[in-house]
Amino acid sequence: MDYSAAKLHPDCVKLFNEFKGNSNVPTHDFLTMKLDGTNIVPDICPLIGTSSEDDKYKNSEHPAFDYMVDHLLEKGCGYAFYIFNYDTPNGHRSKIVFYTYVDDNSSPKTKMTITSSKSAVEKGCPGFGIKISANCRDDLTYEVGLGYCQISKTI
Secondary structure (H helix, E strand, O other): OOOOOOEEOHHHHHHHHHHHHOOOOOOEOOEEEEEEOOEEEEOOOOEOOOHHHOOOOOOOOOHHHHHHHHHHHHHOEEEEEEEEEEEEOOEEEEEEEEEEEEOOOOOHHHHHHHHHHHHHHHHHOOOOOEEEEEOOHHHHOHHHHHHHHHHOOOO
16 A cells, blocks of 8 residues: 555645635634545534633633644644734734644654655645644644744745
């Protein structure tokens, strides 16, 4: 079996286009996608504002981000999109960040499959500003993602 032959399910593209098209007023808190056999399919994609309603995240400074990170860590691998909103001296900015997460303790097969299949997500979901490859909790902090956004050039 060719582990890099994963196909992006059309529902992922549809969700991403809704998410991307409304980056100033997003439809979802974040999007996660997972590998399901030879397909990359939507995983959890909570509607905007629903992450902060969860008791676990209601007192969090960044409830949607924390929910996304906890989910990725629990699953051990996956793909995610998150919109960072921040201010610069030149005004307000929004950037969509694409995360590829593979836990350091994952099997070599899982690492290879997730890493080699991320190009299917990148090609099917164009329009994000930043790519972050993460393999531990330290790579998945709000500050790291925001830092990448702040140092990237605006196109």
